[in-house]
Amino acid sequence: MEKIKLIKFALLFICFLTMINCKDDNKSVISNIKIETTKKYKEVVFTKKYEKRDGVKELNIRYKNFKLKFRFIEDITLLQFIVDDNIVSNWKQILFNFEYLPDNYDGIRLLFDESNSNGLLLLPGYTEEFPNLIVYEFDKSHFSYSNNSNIKNEDLNKIPFEKLNEEWKKGSFEANKKSNKYFLTFFDASKKTNLNFENSKSYELLQETEIKKYIDKVLLFEKDNSDHQSFLEEFEKRIEKEGFKIIFDKNCDLNDDKIQDKILVFSNELAENFKPSDYEESIVCVSILGKLYQNKNIIVKHYIGNVAVGFNDIKIKDNFFTIEQVNSDGYSTVKEYTTFKFFREINQIILYKYTRIETSRSGENESEKSYNYEVKNFGNILFEDYNSETILEKCKG
Numbered sequence: 580m581e582k583i584k585l586i587k588f589a590l591l592f593i594c595f596l597t598m599i600n601c602k603d604d605n606k607s608v609i610s611n612i613k614i615e616t617t618k619k620y621k622e623v624v625f626t627k628k629y630e631k632r633d634g635v636k637e638l639n640i641r642y643k644n645f646k647l648k649f650r651f652i653e654d655i656t657l658l659q660f661i662v663d664d665n666i667v668s669n670w671k672q673i674l675f676n677f678e679y680l681p682d683n684y685d686g687i688r689l690l691f692d693e694s695n696s697n698g699l700l701l702l703p704g705y706t707e708e709f710p711n712l713i714v715y716e717f718d719k720s721h722f723s724y725s726n727n728s729n730i731k732n733e734d735l736n737k738i739p740f741e742k743l744n745e746e747w748k749k750g751s752f753e754a755n756k757k758s759n760k761y762f763l764t765f766f767d768a769s770k771k772t773n774l775n776f777e778n779s780k781s782y783e784l785l786q787e788t789e790i791k792k793y794i795d796k797v798l799l800f801e802k803d804n805s806d807h808q809s810f811l812e813e814f815e816k817r818i819e820k821e822g823f824k825i826i827f828d829k830n831c832d833l834n835d836d837k838i839q840d841k842i843l844v845f846s847n848e849l850a851e852n853f854k855p856s857d858y859e860e861s862i863v864c865v866s867i868l869g870k871l872y873q874n875k876n877i878i879v880k881h882y883i884g885n886v887a888v889g890f891n892d893i894k895i896k897d898n899f900f901t902i903e904q905v906n907s908d909g910y911s912t913v914k915e916y917t918t919f920k921f922f923r924e925i926n927q928i929i930l931y932k933y934t935r936i937e938t939s940r941s942g943e944n945e946s947e948k949s950y951n952y953e954v955k956n957f958g959n960i961l962f963e964d965y966n967s968e969t970i971l972e973k974c975k976g
Contacts, residue, residue: 620697620754635796699725702715725761824845826845842863843865845862846859862875876965902918912938929960929961
């Protein structure tokens with residue numbers, strides 16, 4: 580009897596061990612099964628700003644807290660990637676033949692996943708046969724090349740080539756990421772036609788030693804531009820506290836050093852309870868390489884009785900600029916054209932020419948007189964010393 584009990588107990592123990600092993604095996608099988616997920620990317624609308632300066636073309640793209648700064652030098656494209664105002668990827672060469680880019684940079688696209696934390700940058704890599712794409716992937720901590728993409732052969736004839744560039748601007752892109760691979764699709768504006776892409780051969784970048792000279796040039800350019808911009812911003816904040824606002828702002832290169840200069844005009848506004856003796860005052864400012872030239876006596880004070888516009892415009896050509904203004908009391912009108920020249924040798928702005936056109940009306944009669952004055956008439960007058968109230972006296976003296 581005892582023997583039979585021992586046999587039953589042994590059998591039960593064996594069954595118990597078998598069941599445990601089966602559970603462990605099932606867990607092992609389940610743990611080895613990987614659930615494959617697909618991450619979807621859709622196109623987003625971003626802001627872009629393009630400027631062209633001698634030697635360097637620049638394009639800045641921004642979407643939320645992501646910023647991509649492109650700098651084009653000769654046939655090389657460099658990019659700096661910034662997130663939350665922190666540099667994530669500093670200047671590096673990217674594959675981008677920007678000379679083939681459509682007008683207004685419509686060919687560049689940004690795609691983001693649902694969380695807006697992972698993105699794709701699509702750059703046009705136009706060939707002689709058909710458009711293709713250069714794909715970069717990024718998130719808040721990195722920016723890197725992913726692959727080149729060509730339209731699949733079977734989709735090449737879905738949209739006629741002569742219409743493809745136009746559809747390229749109107750349509751949109753979507754991407755799916757599966758098994759660490761991106762599957763890119765383009766949809767035309769009607770969403771009725773789609774083009775699928777496949778990975779293609781990438782092109783080699785320049786060696787690090789070769790690209791260094793381009794990076795050095797951009798670094799110098801950016802530093803000069805940053806210092807200059809910071810200086811101007813501080814000045815603008817200070818003068819705005821005094822009640823002045825910008826009414827004219829234009830970039831130029833007065834000293835021909837390939838670095839952006841700027842001419843600004845600030846003007847105050849009359850208070851609501853102004854008096855007849857009150858007037859609007861304007862300050863002309865010229866910023867060259869961190870040095871600020873300013874004068875509040877060039878533009879005539881604009882009183883209530885002045886029926887003309889007062890300050891009108893500033894025309895710029897090479898190292899010359901002309902300030903235009905019109906003032907009138909209703910019976911007589913005076914147009915003034917004051918031309919200054921920047922002399923690089925002495926880093927000074929000097930009055931070059933003064934033109935005055937006077938128009939008088941008496942009943943139905945109108946008469947006009949023009950006066951042109953040069954340095955031989957008024958002598959050497961620095962920009963900061965010019966005074967609209969005394970210039971005529973100096974010219975005639």
